[in-house]
Amino acid sequence: MKAVIIYESMYGNTRTIAYAISEGLRPTAEFSVVSAAEATPALLRDADLVVVGGPTHVHGLSRPATRRSAADAARKSGSCLTLDPFASQPGIREWLAGLDQCHGLAAAFDTRLSGPPLFTGRASKVITRLLRQRGFALLTGPESFLVTKDNKLRAGQTMRAEDWGRSLAAGLPSETLSSR
Numbered sequence: 001m002k003a004v005i006i007y008e009s010m011y012g013n014t015r016t017i018a019y020a021i022s023e024g025l026r027p028t029a030e031f032s033v034v035s036a037a038e039a040t041p042a043l044l045r046d047a048d049l050v051v052v053g054g055p056t057h058v059h060g061l062s063r064p065a066t067r068r069s070a071a072d073a074a075r076k077s078g079s080c081l082t083l084d085p086f087a088s089q090p091g092i093r094e095w096l097a098g099l100d101q102c103h104g105l106a107a108a109f110d111t112r113l114s115g116p117p118l119f120t121g122r123a124s125k126v127i128t129r130l131l132r133q134r135g136f137a138l139l140t141g142p143e144s145f146l147v148t149k150d151n152k153l154r155a156g157q158t159m160r161a162e163d164w165g166r167s168l169a170a171g172l173p174s175e176t177l178s179s180r
Helices: 013-025 062-076 092-097 123-133 159-170 174-178
Strands: 003-005 028-036 049-057 105-111 143-147
Touching: 003 013, 003 092, 013 028, 013 049, 013 105, 013 143, 013 159, 049 062, 049 092, 092 123, 092 143, 105 123, 105 159, 143 159
Parallel strands: 003 028, 003 049, 049 105, 105 143
Antiparallel strands: none
């Protein structure tokens, strides 16, 4: 099986989760993990599963203005935040908008503050909708991985992401797994 994990990350948390998901897929899949800025339509050509994730900004998926605000926060005097190398590049929203119609299985995830989604929002809900609009069938519902108010992953989130990667592999149709 071939899986592609595409992420957008501002401070590295979503990137860390993307790589943890890939560890969960490792026993079952050949995989690529790339930022949205590096993702090309050719990457999807032979993919059996496309996993897409991004940070939750202002209750949803990031936009250019929210990415600029995140970068400004990292540049403030005394900030402990470090921008991800691709943080200033176009993100998941722009990448999905540039795709032609696709076919295949997909899954969506996000990173967000801990709390009820009604208050925090969930980028994965928007990603799910955009994936469906592009023709993907969703293997599972969207998943959230939690960060603290200091923009650090909460304890246990990378292990949860690995487990989620394993559950994605387990949920794939058997003909997809045998085609490896």
